[in-house]
Amino acid sequence: LxxxxxxxxxxxxxxxxxxxxxxxxxxxxxxxxxxxxxxxxxxxxxxxxxxxxxxxxxxxxxxxxxxxxxxxxxxxxxxxxxxxxxxxxxxxxxxxxxxxxxxxxxxxxxxxxxxxxxxxxxxxxxxxxxxxxxxxxxxxxxxxxxxxxxxxxxxRGESIRSAADIGWIRDLTVGRMMRQDMTTVDAAMPLETFREKFPPGSKTQVVAVDGEGHYAGLAVVAEAHAPDIETDKGLAAILRHADVVLHPAMNVQEAIAVFDAAEAESLAVVEGDGDRRPIGLLTEAHAMRRYAEESEQRRREVIGEV
Structure with a gap:
């Protein structure tokens, strides 16, 4: 044998x-x-x-x-x-x-x-x-x-350009698309205080953080002013997407997949080092618009319009 x-x-x-x-x-x-x-x-x-x-x-x-x-x-x-x-x-x-x-x-x-x-x-x-x-x-x-x-x-870092190339998706990251002009509040803030600080129409949503500055969730201003909300539970009771976040290194396809899974219109972007400190906000509408714009740009390059 x-x-x-x-x-x-x-x-x-x-x-x-x-x-x-x-x-x-x-x-x-x-x-x-x-x-x-x-x-x-x-x-x-x-x-x-x-x-x-x-x-x-x-x-x-x-x-x-x-x-x-x-x-x-x-x-x-x-x-x-x-x-x-x-x-x-x-x-x-x-x-x-x-x-x-x-x-x-x-x-x-x-x-x-x-x-x-x-x-x-x-x-x-x-x-x-x-x-x-x-x-x-x-x-x-x-x-x-x-x-x-x-x-x-x-x-190897090569950016291939061809009719079927999708290498540009790697460069269209969450870090490039996010908004950094976000507003943060303490997640332990009483709901009445939050209502006084953010009246209806002042903001759409606010990023809530804990005492150490770590991301705790998103507070929707319109929900905070709903008449059926119990004010004694505090701001933490209305926070959304506390466990769903984006990272700046994610590409646009990965971000859209997270939006779909969470059924969210916007998500917070946190640092990618595991510290969960918020650094920006990204909406699904903006991500989809940027994806469509880049796709159209590549299509025009292929057919010679650019």
Missing amino acids: GGLAVGALALLTPQVMSSGHGALRFAGIVARPLGFIAGVFALKAVASIISLGSGFRGGLFFATLFMGVLGGRLFAAGVDIAWPGLNLDPNAYAVIGMSALSASVIGGPLTMSFIALESTGNLWLTTAVLVAVIISTTMTRELFGYSFATWRLHL
Whole structure:
């Protein structure tokens, strides 16, 4: 058994440790036993995770092509096991898997479709590849936002500008959008005192803080002047969103998600160091307006209006 394990490792190692150029000879790969293909696929995925996670700048292109070929072959085998009568062509699904995974990781869905057409010369297979690429790209955009390659460039500080780029969202932060001219009051203030200090129409809402200056909630002036409010309970009884706050480093999409979850029209922004000291206010309407303005600006840049 030890000799068999060493022999299997010797066979797997060149494919696992290589850059992935073996995908160019996928016909020979898909003819291998399924156990071998599954082993190479798993070990290649682990090797890629370790390599990228360790900070190596190795390329993604051929490694993704190679894993896509293996994944397509395994998919065809799995379908044949579940439905033996289909008899899927492993070579065709190797090309489909190669193109779909590469479009998701690297981007360039049309590029991958043209590569499949040039490699096979089969128009019908290229049509299937195009469908798979569209599905793969759409799922990546919905679940992740952009391709893995674009994400790596964003981590390096590069601002990619393209029709589908959303790197600008990272720069549109809560800290840039919030208002800093907020008014704070002591959360222990009696309600009658609050009414005298903030008559109707003077403010919309006020940020309440505790004795140490930490955020305690939002006080809506109109609610404080409601006739059915019991004044003996103090200001703390009408405070809103005491446990829901925004942080200045959040991007606009994260902020909108917090607004939706809290069903709030405005939220306080607190320092991101865990001290919970309020530093500003942001309304959902302003965040949505800034998001729409930036989206329109990028659209105009793409079509050449700017």
